[in-house]
Amino acid sequence: MIPITLISGYLGAGKTTLINQLLASDLGLRLAVLVNDFGDINIDAARIRTQSDDVIELAGGCVCCRLSGGFAQALSDLRDRSPAISHILVETSGVASPSALADLIPMIDGVRLSLTAVLADALNVEHRLLDRYVGEVVRAQLQAADLVILTKTDAIPPDAAEACLKTLARDFPGSTILAASFGDLASHLLFQPEKAAKRRLRCEPPATDAHDLFESFTLSFAGAVDIERLAAALARPELGLQRAKGLALDHHLGLVNLDVVDTNWLITPQVHDPEPTLGVVVIARRNSGAADYITSLRDLD
Amino acid sequence: MTDAVIYAARRIHTQDPTIGATTHVAVRDGLIAGVGALADLRAIAGLESARLDERFADKVILPGFIEGHAHLDGGTVWQSAYLGAYGRTDPDGKLWPGVLTIEAVVERLKHHLDATGKASGWGFDPLLIAAALDRHDLDAVSDVTPAVVFHASGHIMVCNTPALQEAGLFPPKSTHPGLPLDKDGAPIGELRGAELMGMAIRTARSLRSSWTMDGRGALPFSRTCVRVGVTTSTDLANGLGETGLANLTSVTAHSDFPLRLVPALMDNAATPQALIDRAIELRGRSSDLLRLGAVKIVLDGSIQGFTARLLNGAYYNGAPNGLWYQPPERLAAVYKLALDHGVQVHTHTNGDEATELALETLERLLEGRSALDHGFVLQHAQLIGPQQLQRAAALGVQVNLFPNHIYYWGDAHKTLTVGPERVATMNPCRSALDAGVTLAIHSDDPVTPIAPLFTAWCAVNRISSKGEVLGPDQRISVAEALHAITMGAARTLRLDTEIGSITPGKRADFAILEQDPMEIDPIDLRSIPVWGTVSSGRIFDAALA
Ligand SMILES: [Zn+2]
Numbered sequence: 001m002i003p004i005t006l007i008s009g010y011l012g013a014g015k016t017t018l019i020n021q022l023l024a025s026d027l028g029l030r031l032a033v034l035v036n037d038f039g040d041i042n043i044d045a046a047r048i049r050t051q052s053d054d055v056i057e058l059a060g061g062c063v064c065c066r067l068s069g070g071f072a073q074a075l076s077d078l079r080d081r082s083p084a085i086s087h088i089l090v091e092t093s094g095v096a097s098p099s100a101l102a103d104l105i106p107m108i109d110g111v112r113l114s115l116t117a118v119l120a121d122a123l124n125v126e127h128r129l130l131d132r133y134v135g136e137v138v139r140a141q142l143q144a145a146d147l148v149i150l151t152k153t154d155a156i157p158p159d160a161a162e163a164c165l166k167t168l169a170r171d172f173p174g175s176t177i178l179a180a181s182f183g184d185l186a187s188h189l190l191f192q193p194e195k196a197a198k199r200r201l202r203c204e205p206p207a208t209d210a211h212d213l214f215e216s217f218t219l220s221f222a223g224a225v226d227i228e229r230l231a232a233a234l235a236r237p238e239l240g241l242q243r244a245k246g247l248a249l250d251h252h253l254g255l256v257n258l259d260v261v262d263t264n265w266l267i268t269p270q271v272h273d274p275e276p277t278l279g280v281v282v283i284a285r286r287n288s289g290a291a292d293y294i295t296s297l298r299d300l301d
Numbered sequence: 302m303t304d305a306v307i308y309a310a311r312r313i314h315t316q317d318p319t320i321g322a323t324t325h326v327a328v329r330d331g332l333i334a335g336v337g338a339l340a341d342l343r344a345i346a347g348l349e350s351a352r353l354d355e356r357f358a359d360k361v362i363l364p365g366f367i368e369g370h371a372h373l374d375g376g377t378v379w380q381s382a383y384l385g386a387y388g389r390t391d392p393d394g395k396l397w398p399g400v401l402t403i404e405a406v407v408e409r410l411k412h413h414l415d416a417t418g419k420a421s422g423w424g425f426d427p428l429l430i431a432a433a434l435d436r437h438d439l440d441a442v443s444d445v446t447p448a449v450v451f452h453a454s455g456h457i458m459v460c461n462t463p464a465l466q467e468a469g470l471f472p473p474k475s476t477h478p479g480l481p482l483d484k485d486g487a488p489i490g491e492l493r494g495a496e497l498m499g500m501a502i503r504t505a506r507s508l509r510s511s512w513t514m515d516g517r518g519a520l521p522f523s524r525t526c527v528r529v530g531v532t533t534s535t536d537l538a539n540g541l542g543e544t545g546l547a548n549l550t551s552v553t554a555h556s557d558f559p560l561r562l563v564p565a566l567m568d569n570a571a572t573p574q575a576l577i578d579r580a581i582e583l584r585g586r587s588s589d590l591l592r593l594g595a596v597k598i599v600l601d602g603s604i605q606g607f608t609a610r611l612l613n614g615a616y617y618n619g620a621p622n623g624l625w626y627q628p629p630e631r632l633a634a635v636y637k638l639a640l641d642h643g644v645q646v647h648t649h650t651n652g653d654e655a656t657e658l659a660l661e662t663l664e665r666l667l668e669g670r671s672a673l674d675h676g677f678v679l680q681h682a683q684l685i686g687p688q689q690l691q692r693a694a695a696l697g698v699q700v701n702l703f704p705n706h707i708y709y710w711g712d713a714h715k716t717l718t719v720g721p722e723r724v725a726t727m728n729p730c731r732s733a734l735d736a737g738v739t740l741a742i743h744s745d746d747p748v749t750p751i752a753p754l755f756t757a758w759c760a761v762n763r764i765s766s767k768g769e770v771l772g773p774d775q776r777i778s779v780a781e782a783l784h785a786i787t788m789g790a791a792r793t794l795r796l797d798t799e800i801g802s803i804t805p806g807k808r809a810d811f812a813i814l815e816q817d818p819m820e821i822d823p824i825d826l827r828s829i830p831v832w833g834t835v836s837s838g839r840i841f842d843a844a845l846a
Pocket of ligand 1: 745
């Protein structure tokens, strides 16, 4: 019976990054990865042996397949491959519940469900759970998890990451919650899923992750600004801002530190600095339109 | 320049408010060269000695009807046996009476098996037959070769024992919520939901020669269009891969192809950027009869399938809220790129929560933009509310509503899906027009049959198949309904400068009718015989289609 790991999680939780890491690492396994689309999959061209619309075969026996003809069909095709596949990883769609696929696996010969892993973005999973449109989707995903993996924990303060872990562990008691680096994760998911589910790891995801997904730029101001207005503007939830941090001169408060995380902000007075460098570094999701919007904020001064 | 022809008609309803109703139209090089009384046309330079053609002298001419939401699958689906409860005409013009008993279903499938060697059927509606179809019924069709039947909803398929065996579901290896069992623990034959149906997909495909959205479906579909007066139809949506596109390009280039086809690119691209890039590339590959460049994105499911997203969170019968088919982030990314590059987006929303998400997303993106010529269309939007329609109007969003639902599923919507109060405001054509929103109405063929005069009848009368008027306040006039299937639909395709009215300079696309829709009792609108069409000046007789 070929073991299957379902990798679920809302858009941007890091599923594709994880799959890219798995495909890049040479684990000596004949791994099959099922994805919705090849779009963001990166495979070193030198490793590709054959490639069709739906299947990419890699040197060493790994394959990457597109879920075009349906899940059941893809699994039975993989099951019948020669040489035999040793493990199947399935990336589920961002708005799907993994339970629909988990229900189907026992119906199919020669495969078994090993683990349902759900990735959660430490930056905004709590925010997403309250989202009026997708809150229940994210909740259903987390409820279906054997293992919740908190990603992007390096993007928030350590105590915030720890608090997020605790909240998820409280709200989703049926699953193990851990924060892990993607590299470690790969081997735990593949070799010892049952063990991985019982360990608590705490490492930082690799920096490349953040670089692929985010862009950063600096907002600088010639004179004093209305810091409250600026903070509120940066914290607008629809902006999808990751982080903003820097020093600014407020009309009333004088020199202040601004720290924006997701939709929350903190303004603290800066102790006297004879030569302050005014400017706010902003990290936002790439192509989110945040850059254009934030650039327009220069008019606030 | 070729010679012009002047057609005389009993009446021409131009749908051009500056012209109104008249009697003659001149056609040259596939375009309308003039419209008015014969004497007025003769006064136009070049038309003084144009040939007068009186073949339509006793007919009524309207602009060619425009189907703003249909699928080419409406042509290919006829490879399977039609098992619906209502009579339906196939592309050859043959009327298949509705099947109203399980015995009749089995009988028709047997005939289909004898004729084609394959047993598959579509359109079976247990709500209307009030009987269940199971494995044993289909074993009576054949107990040696696979037989499958799709429910009208598309969410359930029924298999006979050989088909279940071929799919590895007989005996089942495990229980599954979508696989109901009989008292002996054997599957009754129904596979519910896309995942489980996927187990039998290879079997189902083998029973139809082509399930792909390739060019071949366009031929039977276009013949049906001639019969119902349609000269332009969408295919919403199409993957538009190179092979499929080559097929469509060659089919539509044929001199006797009677239809202008407007396929929208299906959003199955890897990224929003890839989707929009492809749409822009396709835009440059259009021809008169093949118009490319729009995209379609699907936000939720269907109301009768209980998969549409509702604002109040649950269905009338207690079924839980439906499903999102796209994350809001992807919708926003597609919208933003589309706005930046002038790409038109058709958004499938059925439930009012999906409509809300689409409007809210667009409100955010349009903030600070003054141009509202994006042409975005909400497709179906069946539960759109009055306040949402006001916002749609303010945003320049158009709606293509689905009044056929009132007839086909109105009774089920009243008792099961949305309840008696909501059904009265479902597909609110009246409110849409009152809000000043551009309105089109559609069939979603093959979900319901393409026939714009029937769709207009639904919008005008709002009568369910049981004969009940559902939501009289949302009825519109015949004139308004005719506008929706001509100019309204043309606007939703951004083709209103070329088609949609009988105006000099526009394409010579006409629907040729045997009766005047403005003269008859509105209850008879659906019964008006269609003689045929004129498409870019070429005449197509429905009797020969
Ligand atoms: Zn449709």
